[in-house]
Amino acid sequence: MPIRNQQGTNGSAFADVLAKAQGQPSPLRFSAHAESRLLERGLNLSKADLTRIQSAVDKAGSKGAKDAYVVYGDTGFVVNVPNRTVITAMANHDDPVVTNIDSVVVVSRPDH
Incomplete structure (x- = not known):
């Protein structure tokens, strides 16, 4: 299950700035609503799942997307790309x- 980063903390803001400066994308954040939807449906995301979804968000961002629907197996995620x-x-x-x-970005799951 994803752990939500606290946006208001200096540590995570610094980590985001550092990641961008090093050319690395910052990690995905999950809104409280998204986390509750995942919990309601019993959906757990592994590190590999998150990596694939992050890669899809990176690709959408490189094409200028602002709000993307990422299709991952039987699950869809609405993501604010910036x-x-x-x-x-x-x-x-x-x-x-x-x-x-x-x-829309379609990501294949290795188990599907």
């Missing part, structure tokens, strides 16, 4: 319509 924040998570069959996005 802030690297997962806004919500949903099973792909929950709602066939996703609004207020400008990009």
Whole structure:
């Protein structure tokens, strides 16, 4: 399960600035809403899962995306790309319509 970074702490802000200065993308953050959706559905993300999703967000960002829908197996994530924040998570069959996005990135899961 992802651990949410505290945005208001100097330590994480410094870590983000350092990562950007070193050319590394900052890690994804999960909103409280996204975390609760993952918990409700019993969805656990491994480090490998997070790496694949982060890579998808990086690709979306390189194409100029602002708000992307990342399809990962049977789960979808609405991500604010510039802030690297997962806004919500949903099973792909929950709602066939996703609004207020400008990009879709499909990521294959190794187990699917």
